[in-house]
Amino acid sequence: MSRTSNALDLHVPAPHARPGDKPDFSGWSFPEPGETPKPELDASAAELRDFAYGLIRVLDFDGNAIGPWAPSIAPEALRRGLKYMLLTRAFDDRMYRAQRQGKTSFYMQSFGEEAISVAQALALNSDDMCFPSYRQQGVLIARDYPIFDMMCQIYSNARDPMRGRQLPVMYSSKKDGFFTVSGNLATQVPQAVGWAMASAIAGDTKIASGWIGDGSTAESDFHTALTFAHVYRAPVILNVVNNQWAISSFQAIAGGESTTFAARGVGCGIASLRVDGNDFLAVYAASRWAAERARGNLGPTLIEWVSYRAGAHSTSDDPSKYRPADDWQRFPLGDPIVRLKAHLIGLGEWSEAQHEQARQELEAEVAAAQKEAESHGTLLDGHIPSPATMFDDVFERMPWHLRLQRQQLGV
Amino acid sequence: MSRTSNALDLHVPAPHARPGDKPDFSGWSFPEPGETPKPELDASAAELRDFAYGLIRVLDFDGNAIGPWAPSIAPEALRRGLKYMLLTRAFDDRMYRAQRQGKTSFYMQSFGEEAISVAQALALNSDDMCFPSYRQQGVLIARDYPIFDMMCQIYSNARDPMRGRQLPVMYSSKKDGFFTVSGNLATQVPQAVGWAMASAIAGDTKIASGWIGDGSTAESDFHTALTFAHVYRAPVILNVVNNQWAISSFQAIAGGESTTFAARGVGCGIASLRVDGNDFLAVYAASRWAAERARGNLGPTLIEWVSYRAGAHSTSDDPSKYRPADDWQRFPLGDPIVRLKAHLIGLGEWSEAQHEQARQELEAEVAAAQKEAESHGTLLDGHIPSPATMFDDVFERMPWHLRLQRQQLGV
Amino acid sequence: MDDPNAIPATAGNAVPMTMIQALRSALDVSMARDDKVVVFGEDVGYFGGVFRVTEGLQAKYGPSRCFDTPINESGIVGIAVGMGAYGLRPVAEIQFADYFYPGADQIISEAARLRYRSVGDFTAPITIRMPCGGGIYGGQTHSQSPEALFTHVCGLRTVMPSNPVDAKGLLISAIECNDPVIFLEPKRLYNGPFDGHHDRPVVPWSKHPLGRVPEGHYTVPLEKAAVFRPGKAVTVITYGTMVWVSACAAEETGIDAEVIDLRSLWPLDLEAIVASVRRTGRCVIVHEATRTSGFGAELTALVQEHCFHWLEAPIERVTGWDTPYPHAQEWDYFPGPARVGAALKRAMEA
Amino acid sequence: MDDPNAIPATAGNAVPMTMIQALRSALDVSMARDDKVVVFGEDVGYFGGVFRVTEGLQAKYGPSRCFDTPINESGIVGIAVGMGAYGLRPVAEIQFADYFYPGADQIISEAARLRYRSVGDFTAPITIRMPCGGGIYGGQTHSQSPEALFTHVCGLRTVMPSNPVDAKGLLISAIECNDPVIFLEPKRLYNGPFDGHHDRPVVPWSKHPLGRVPEGHYTVPLEKAAVFRPGKAVTVITYGTMVWVSACAAEETGIDAEVIDLRSLWPLDLEAIVASVRRTGRCVIVHEATRTSGFGAELTALVQEHCFHWLEAPIERVTGWDTPYPHAQEWDYFPGPARVGAALKRAMEA
Numbered sequence A, B: 001m002s003r004t005s006n007a008l009d010l011h012v013p014a015p016h017a018r019p020g021d022k023p024d025f026s027g028w029s030f031p032e033p034g035e036t037p038k039p040e041l042d043a044s045a046a047e048l049r050d051f052a053y054g055l056i057r058v059l060d061f062d063g064n065a066i067g068p069w070a071p072s073i074a075p076e077a078l079r080r081g082l083k084y085m086l087l088t089r090a091f092d093d094r095m096y097r098a099q100r101q102g103k104t105s106f107y108m109q110s111f112g113e114e115a116i117s118v119a120q121a122l123a124l125n126s127d128d129m130c131f132p133s134y135r136q137q138g139v140l141i142a143r144d145y146p147i148f149d150m151m152c153q154i155y156s157n158a159r160d161p162m163r164g165r166q167l168p169v170m171y172s173s174k175k176d177g178f179f180t181v182s183g184n185l186a187t188q189v190p191q192a193v194g195w196a197m198a199s200a201i202a203g204d205t206k207i208a209s210g211w212i213g214d215g216s217t218a219e220s221d222f223h224t225a226l227t228f229a230h231v232y233r234a235p236v237i238l239n240v241v242n243n244q245w246a247i248s249s250f251q252a253i254a255g256g257e258s259t260t261f262a263a264r265g266v267g268c269g270i271a272s273l274r275v276d277g278n279d280f281l282a283v284y285a286a287s288r289w290a291a292e293r294a295r296g297n298l299g300p301t302l303i304e305w306v307s308y309r310a311g312a313h314s315t316s317d318d319p320s321k322y323r324p325a326d327d328w329q330r331f332p333l334g335d336p337i338v339r340l341k342a343h344l345i346g347l348g349e350w351s352e353a354q355h356e357q358a359r360q361e362l363e364a365e366v367a368a369a370q371k372e373a374e375s376h377g378t379l380l381d382g383h384i385p386s387p388a389t390m391f392d393d394v395f396e397r398m399p400w401h402l403r404l405q406r407q408q409l410g411v
Numbered sequence C, D: 001m002d003d004p005n006a007i008p009a010t011a012g013n014a015v016p017m018t019m020i021q022a023l024r025s026a027l028d029v030s031m032a033r034d035d036k037v038v039v040f041g042e043d044v045g046y047f048g049g050v051f052r053v054t055e056g057l058q059a060k061y062g063p064s065r066c067f068d069t070p071i072n073e074s075g076i077v078g079i080a081v082g083m084g085a086y087g088l089r090p091v092a093e094i095q096f097a098d099y100f101y102p103g104a105d106q107i108i109s110e111a112a113r114l115r116y117r118s119v120g121d122f123t124a125p126i127t128i129r130m131p132c133g134g135g136i137y138g139g140q141t142h143s144q145s146p147e148a149l150f151t152h153v154c155g156l157r158t159v160m161p162s163n164p165v166d167a168k169g170l171l172i173s174a175i176e177c178n179d180p181v182i183f184l185e186p187k188r189l190y191n192g193p194f195d196g197h198h199d200r201p202v203v204p205w206s207k208h209p210l211g212r213v214p215e216g217h218y219t220v221p222l223e224k225a226a227v228f229r230p231g232k233a234v235t236v237i238t239y240g241t242m243v244w245v246s247a248c249a250a251e252e253t254g255i256d257a258e259v260i261d262l263r264s265l266w267p268l269d270l271e272a273i274v275a276s277v278r279r280t281g282r283c284v285i286v287h288e289a290t291r292t293s294g295f296g297a298e299l300t301a302l303v304q305e306h307c308f309h310w311l312e313a314p315i316e317r318v319t320g321w322d323t324p325y326p327h328a329q330e331w332d333y334f335p336g337p338a339r340v341g342a343a344l345k346r347a348m349e350a
């Protein structure tokens, strides 16, 4: 294949920095906190187009809440949010280490992205239904789902609510509005739209919230969800968590080069916002705005949350193989916990000492739960749910062939 | 399910007019011919956003070519374009009637949309590869593919190049840059992107052109194609033929309500134009612009062609069941043949008499080809290709099981 | 056939219906009884579906109970799963079975596995209707019979009726079932029984007792086969259009074949199959789908596993060829009565 | 095994390779010989794939020959089809076989049918690699064996190697083949043979003769099975990981089983199967995939069709259960040597 002067060329996007390089966020620029106006709830998608290319921010780095998006939220609620974020991080840390110790097969942290799921969970009603990807443990935690149960799921032990069937982190809790996590990317987003449509068909008041990662927006089901949400004006919030990375591939491989993921919504006629995902107040405010819109029969909202995956994709990969090791430390939007803490301290509603105490208490809570969960077994020690249960729930009632197979297994 | 005052409600879009109603295009408004500027070839997708919401027009209804998009194109070429459109319409008309006479099982016209495929075919190089839907017979005709061969395909007769295997209109001609038509919607669009990527990988100069209908943009593969085209800046033109209808569902059911199909490209960071598809000159000019962009390594272009499906979806449906019978007559963008004819007459390069003569000659050409094609059989008279050939081409070489099955059939 | 008395008197008057009308009646009855039943798909709303199965339902129940969808099969199934999780009972239409592939992930990875992966926390009480099979000159993308693919997916029920009475009763059962059901409709049977003699005049359902369908609510149970034609010499296991073709082959060859109409492909009525084959000692399996890894393979395996010592001849499979469904050579492809008859003879001679 | 001399001397020195290294070597050799060979998939470029099969290829051949793709399996296959139509030889990776479903339409409706529907005008000379099978605690979405679905689709070739030597030779054959090939890689065999005794230390490929792989170009033919373990008492038909499990079961039961490694699942080597079963008169079929409508059903059907009069016992199937692949109960699900051994005994006793 010989090339002529006017030969075509394949463009393959490459990130700014690879292992060995210095982290490089020099190309990143954002509007200042408070700079972005807050539109009316019933603004048309067409009027909102520019919001998909900007960035809604409330908190500056000194902890001040600025501008029209600053939510009115009681300090007590902010402290709860902060504690849920701390709990999520402590939980992640423990479970990550538990996997490293061989107590289970797999784990996925949400390190660095805690504000997004926690603040949105607090902005929603508790009976609104979330259709998470695998990185929204913060939603469960903010809805006070017992971390003990989460751990038992992770350990596939005798008390695992998923009876050992599911890979760790694939929780499900209908009563907490947390849809069963799927291993297949993006499938939950059209389902969220369908759930929201059902709520509208039933004349209900509940809304749905669907979650997807930047990498997974490339999956077809993302487009599917946008299309159906737009056509039927489904009461749904579609969250794109842009943590900049899929597994080893960065967001331009998913189509983020010289555009945004929020713009995908614009293309489908959906109201779309782009928001600082490490800014607890911005997340809360944008989620509220979208939720009210949905509840007011004003249709879906797509929100791109700009954040950064601080840790590995999962325990199965080593990010130092594909990006500079200290990337997150240089990330211009900082750490959501540090930022909310600064805000609360600035308000006079929190202190370093209280923070340290809360951190320790939450870590102790996690440690205690872990101890109790491990008393019911881990994948390592083989205290797993009975193999006989393996044949349940394939159908509502067990057909002959599964009864026969269970017999053949001799359990 | 009882409704409260703040109950949610499902929005299901409905068209302006249904059978029995008067056609209603009152909500339609367009920029004037000549009004839309023509951007530089290397304009970024971001600079071009507004083009996705406007309408590029060149011809006014008196036949004048106006503004920066007016292409410089020799009268001779325009006459060829007009004749190809006339031939396409005559061909469609004959084949539609042939199906009604039971000579084949199925047919699909491109009535009303002839400018789009014919003008783009003339704007491309003859070795650029088209990945059509089933309604781009105009491309084949404009590339001088024998209508005799097309008819034999439609009749599934002894001379059918597709050997009776394929439903009528599912042509294939690699040498004419016409990819084998698929019955499954939208699959051809990512393939067009892949072909274009291959051309870029090979350092070639050929580009690809993919085609899809408004209804089919809802299919996942449309999103897939946009995503891949954007990521790799594939040298491809992605054509959305918005003829307002899928089968019985109108374009809002595909997601066209209060937005455009060109906007889908914007969402993915792709240069996107919206163009009067019944304006031969606008189609030619926009296609040229996109082709040059692709050939210059400047990436893909999405073009939404606004047109109207004048006829039925296929011979299997009756549009008077779901839309006013005289809808097309009221369509504000008119008939592409009438409009180009007026232009050529205005230029002094054509006359009513010449037009009438050309029409008659082309109809005679079609009639003659039909006669010859029918001499090789039709589906009705059972002169179909031998069933023995049914087992060929499943694999490159026939494996034992197909040899055995052919034997069992006794052919 | 099962004793017609199996259908209770509460089912109402039996009136002549085509299979299309019977299916529509099933939807209508279900929508009237339970406002959680919603119906949607491409062209399903205003137009009433390309085969008119849903005609009139939008007018009767409103656009939020019966509506058109964008052309996106993954979305059609995906929203059905979400609606099912909410508590509705969606009945989704895939316009042709040939077009289920874009929705394969939502069917296989989601609908089929939801109950299992959530330990019953979430379920998918959804019905996915799709016309299947050939015989209408539809070419390779309007003629496929992909049932084998569904039967390989644990958690799915796969159902295919062969007549209006069953079609209605089975569709109501499917809608009321809390498992996801793939409901395949042999489109060649929509307007009349079809014995494979494509060159003979079409017989309408109104001429056939199985075209007399009760107007009200009744169910035909899932997982139960029907003996369509009793016989002693050889067992034919089949479903859909091929039930009629097989019965015709039995008549034409004069072989006293017992034709079993599976109705539910999976989970299936193993007992009925085993009892018959053990009695006849011979077995022919007939389907329209391509042969290799078709559902006939599983049926063969089951029969040989459960009836090995009773079999007097190899089990025969009569199927579509392992090629895409050709347009013009449709009747060379279709396993008509001649091919079934030849297999019956081979089974009897061996 | 086949005579190792079947691999020509031109194939170069044999060196120890894992299956991963052997697959990488096949890609490397193919890319070096033919600049039309391009390799892509999720995480396949810079990172070299989640199982590292493509490691180093982007550095060696540049990003336009080996690159990362968006996470969209339909796109991965769809661009492969387009590239194949252009004249390239794409080798696409689906990260796990469990994730092929979103690409099902492009595989089934397009790649498999392109040659047929265009009468050879366009072809899809593409290879779609996917790791399959369980044994790594991957749960239901990293453990599936969907081979049966592919074998039902006419126009596809389905291949699954059981060792590094075959893996390399078969992958080169697949790449050079002008038909679309589904190339399934049993991920549990990537780093060493695995006989099902998960509680014993892992044996590396370097300890095994089939882990000595020629460095250069050679092919292992498609459509040819290998006798992995000759035997006289009973024929085991299997492929992938189960080849090792079956051989282990034969050793442990002391039953002189002949283990046939299919290598090409479809089109397959019927002669090899028939010759062996006619000799032994008994047959056990083993696969990891779920049972119902699994590929074992087709194998059962073929054997009973071609060897009915030679069979002395019912054909046994040993398979995964008809449930999703559970995470914690992996070893209760996996059809290990005990279950295969029990089937061998049943086959011998009947």
Ligand SMILES: Cc1ncc(C[n+]2csc(CCOP(=O)(O)OP(=O)(O)O)c2C)c(N)n1
Pocket (backbone or CB within 6 Å): A133, A135, A183, A184, A185, A212, A213, A214, A215, A216, A217, A241, A243, A245, A246, A247, A309, A313, D042, D071, D073, D095, D099, D102
């Ligand atoms: C259909 C499918 N394809 C591929 C995968 C493998 N996979 C799991 S997570 C992942 C990356 C997803 O990245 P992103 O959406 O950005 O989410 P994040 O992990 O960053 O939260 C991939 C490729 C999968 N689970 N499902």
Ligand SMILES: Cc1ncc(C[n+]2csc(CCOP(=O)(O)OP(=O)(O)O)c2C)c(N)n1
Pocket (backbone or CB within 6 Å): B133, B135, B183, B184, B185, B212, B213, B214, B215, B216, B217, B241, B243, B245, B246, B247, B309, B313, C042, C071, C095, C099, C102
């Ligand atoms: C995957 C798939 N789903 C559904 C269909 C059935 N179908 C064929 S054409 C059509 C309408 C397409 O409308 P549009 O894309 O607007 O194209 P047009 O016919 O207007 O040119 C439908 C639903 C199909 N062929 N393939």
Ligand SMILES: [Mg+2]
Pocket (backbone or CB within 6 Å): A213, A214, A215, A241, A242, A243, A244, A245, A246, A309
């Ligand atoms: Mg990500």
Ligand SMILES: [Mg+2]
Pocket (backbone or CB within 6 Å): B213, B214, B215, B241, B242, B243, B244, B245, B246, B309
């Ligand atoms: Mg259209």
